Amino acid sequence: MSDRGAMLYEVLRHVRPLVLNSARVVEASLRGDGLSVGMRAVLEILAGHGPMTVPDIADRLDLARQGIQRHVNDLIALGCVEPRSNPAHRRSVLIAATPAGSELFARIRTGELDRLGRMAPGCTDEEIATALRVLGALNRDVRAEARSA
Amino acid sequence: MSDRGAMLYEVLRHVRPLVLNSARVVEASLRGDGLSVGMRAVLEILAGHGPMTVPDIADRLDLARQGIQRHVNDLIALGCVEPRSNPAHRRSVLIAATPAGSELFARIRTGELDRLGRMAPGCTDEEIATALRVLGALNRDVRAEARSA
DNA sequence: GCAGACATGACATCATTGTTGTCATGTCTG
DNA sequence: CAGACATGACAACAATGATGTCATGTCTGC
Numbered sequence: 001m002s003d004r005g006a007m008l009y010e011v012l013r014h015v016r017p018l019v020l021n022s023a024r025v026v027e028a029s030l031r032g033d034g035l036s037v038g039m040r041a042v043l044e045i046l047a048g049h050g051p052m053t054v055p056d057i058a059d060r061l062d063l064a065r066q067g068i069q070r071h072v073n074d075l076i077a078l079g080c081v082e083p084r085s086n087p088a089h090r091r092s093v094l095i096a097a098t099p100a101g102s103e104l105f106a107r108i109r110t111g112e113l114d115r116l117g118r119m120a121p122g123c124t125d126e127e128i129a130t131a132l133r134v135l136g137a138l139n140r141d142v143r144a145e146a147r148s149a
Numbered sequence: 150m151s152d153r154g155a156m157l158y159e160v161l162r163h164v165r166p167l168v169l170n171s172a173r174v175v176e177a178s179l180r181g182d183g184l185s186v187g188m189r190a191v192l193e194i195l196a197g198h199g200p201m202t203v204p205d206i207a208d209r210l211d212l213a214r215q216g217i218q219r220h221v222n223d224l225i226a227l228g229c230v231e232p233r234s235n236p237a238h239r240r241s242v243l244i245a246a247t248p249a250g251s252e253l254f255a256r257i258r259t260g261e262l263d264r265l266g267r268m269a270p271g272c273t274d275e276e277i278a279t280a281l282r283v284l285g286a287l288n289r290d291v292r293a294e295a296r297s298a
Numbered sequence: 299g300c301a302g303a304c305a306t307g308a309c310a311t312c313a314t315t316g317t318t319g320t321c322a323t324g325t326c327t328g
Numbered sequence: 329c330a331g332a333c334a335t336g337a338c339a340a341c342a343a344t345g346a347t348g349t350c351a352t353g354t355c356t357g358c
Contacts, residue, residue, distance in 0.1 A: 005266030117154030134280035
């Protein structure tokens with residue numbers, strides 16, 4: 001039972017259905033606003049870290065820039081996001097959340113936090129913080145393995 | 150900081166790249182055997198819990214039975230899995246891992262455990278166990294929310 | 299028993315999205 | 329200045345989750 005490999009294996013086994021189920025819940029909430037889960041992720045980055053180029057967003061999300069570009073284009077069409085000319089790089093456009101986009105994301109996030117607050121009632125804050133640390137460390141190492149291959 | 154909603158939100162944010170990156174690593178290893186991540190998941194269930202019907206596998210993986218059926222059909226074509234007539238239900242066929250399939254999965258799992266054992270070296274066994282508990286509780290509640298919607 | 303509700307396998311179709319490739323153009327480094 | 333690289337704008341593809349249909353088998357309540 002003290003085999004860390006086996007325990008991390010169990011973590012990964014838990015993580016996949018969690019992503020699927022949470023995506024289903026989030027997607028249901030988003031449907032009314034015309035957003036997808038991917039678009040929501042992009043909007044989250046922009047709302048949280050300010051204007052950024054498409055390749056930078058892709059790096060943060062561990063995805064190819066081409067896929068992010070699609071989400072950005074869709075978000076522009078919705079008016080949630082807008083391109084801004086970059087004074088330093090004529091070719092590299094900055095993407096920024098519009099006021100409408102920021103407000104929309106704030107509303108989405110508030111609703112999600114509301115629901116999440118009622119979940120996992122048997123877990124203490126410390127336990128959740130520990131889980132966060134473990135997930136961070138595991139993802140860092142798995143990510144390194146994925147990029148080296 | 151003691152807002153559990155915000156902390157669980159962070160957990161979900163960590164979980165998505167973890168699934169993506171681990172899938173990339175696992176997929177690279179599986180490519181040589183002609184398996185996909187989905188087929189691997191089905192084989193894992195059968196190797197661990199014995200023969201089972203397609204709908205039962207789907208329930209365990211939180212997926213629709215139609216998708217599982219595709220994976221099962223592919224696994225049958227590879228000889229990793231075989232249908233067995235069910236004495237109790239003529240229509241509901243049991244799917245069982247073949248010796249070749251069991252052996253293949255054992256080999257895959259061994260390799261994965263090997264690599265995982267070297268990851269997240271800064272985390273203790275207790276911390277990983279705590280993470281496991283949190284993920285289990287969170288997924289249980291998220292899953293309930295997904296099914297109620 | 300029987301009838302209707304339900305489960306199952308076998309199709310089929312569709313949308314999302316991650317992946318990969320290409321190309322013209324702009325930027326940066328040596 | 330020249331070659332390497334980054335970026336946006338396509339395009340095409342594959343995996344997979346979602347959904348629907350239908351014939352056939354099973355089960356439940358009457």
